Amino acid sequence: MILILKSGATDEQIQHVLDRVDALGLQAHLSRGTYRTIVGIIGDEQKLTEEPLKAIPGVAQVIAVMPPYKLASLDAHPEPSVIDVSGVKIGGGNLAMIAGPCSVEEEDRMHRIAEAVSAAGANLFRGGAFKPRTSPYAFQGMGEEGLKRLRDVGHAHGMPVVTEVTDPRLVDLVSEYSDMLQVGARNMQNFALLTEVGKSERPVLLKRGMSASISDLLMCAEYILSQGNMNVVLCERGIKSFDTATRNLFDVAAVPLVHQLSHLPIIVDPSHATGRPDLIPACAMAGLAAGADGVHIEVHDCPEVAKSDGPQALLPEQYAEVASQMRKLAELLGKTISPLPETIA
Structure with a gap:
């Protein structure tokens, strides 16, 4: 699963997102791009079905459908890596x-x-x-x-x-x-x-x-x-x-x-x-x-x-x-x- 954060998300909001993911027993990978910040979530995504992720301050979009290679995918990192x-x-x-x-x-x-x-x-x-x-x-x-x-x-x-x-x-x-x-x-x-x-x-x-x-x-x-x-x-x-x-x-x-x-x-x-x-x-x-x-x-x-x-x-x-x-x-x-x-x- 991918969480796309709002362009104006503060450091405090980003840390809160990471803390919420950690509290669910899942692993979060933070990727800061030029225009937006993305959090990739690794683990049992069934734990997220009842979690209102969109309600977390700073979250703009939740993408639930992912290829099995989450971190390697363009969804996780829309810009080419250097x-x-x-x-x-x-x-x-x-x-x-x-x-x-x-x-x-x-x-x-x-x-x-x-x-x-x-x-x-x-x-x-x-x-x-x-x-x-x-x-x-x-x-x-x-x-x-x-x-x-x-x-x-x-x-x-x-x-x-x-x-x-x-x-x-x-x-x-x-x-x-x-x-x-x-x-x-x-x-x-x-x-x-x-x-x-x-x-x-x-x-x-x-x-x-x-x-x-x-x-x-x-x-x-x-x-x-x-x-x-x-x-x-x-x-x-x-x-x-x-x-x-x-x-x-x-x-x-x-x-x-x-x-x-x-x-x-x-x-x-x-x-x-x-x-x-x-x-x-x-x-x-x-x-x-x-x-x-x-x-x-x-x-x-x-x-x-x-x-x-x-x-x-x-x-x-x-x-x-x-x-x-x-x-x-x-x-x-x-x-x-x-x-x-x-x-x-």
Whole structure:
């Protein structure tokens, strides 16, 4: 349920609304917009059937019909959310340009890639220190040593870093070294993990599961939001299909659909969606044209020796070309590629 407060509601009236909701044994989430203040109510809404909510001073409207993802919905937050990742803004016309190798690798290689993608216009550097792999014998990442290396590279090149967290027990550790936590496609419905990242103070990049519906994705975002972490960015990275021509099916329609249903930003990952470097530029541009709030692309300076997912990575010079194209398209769309912050904490 959503309570829309009057434009002139005082702080005392707002607090009274929150106290009334708490007295009913329900959870209230306050959202202050530019033009109005909204209170989202979580819990057993049957407790509200006999409660005269409209009579509470300061309440203008009560909306009883809600999708199951209450906090992620546009009803809860009518204006697009803008997520701040250590100074890089995502959403509301601000674009994220996430680039880097699949896995954290040799230190000198990481520096070379970071320097190249930063010069091309990337504003977030990515690399996996913990890798969920289909085979238990495949490279699983460098662990904490990889996190330290990623953090050092990010600081050296002035780029916030995003990396995947695969286990609820690792959330605090990964948060110590990263600016943004990634929940990968295989863990999208790992509800224990979603709950833990929801308790963290780091923004979260939530990737769509390979067999997940849009509703599934938004409900998983709801897990994070319900724990108090409102800084969630969604990612369309392709879903399973019967066609083997590409790694996955790039569901570009998910982008405008999510914007119709939710206030959360959504970016696209054409690297995982296609698995083919020759298709990445076109799919990246299609994602931006469809309204994506950013693009996530894997980049490696020597894909043939990459420790994971080398065949789908762009070379630095290829990334520079597609980044230039995306910058031009962003200008046509009236959007801005968020600049790098002056300092990284």
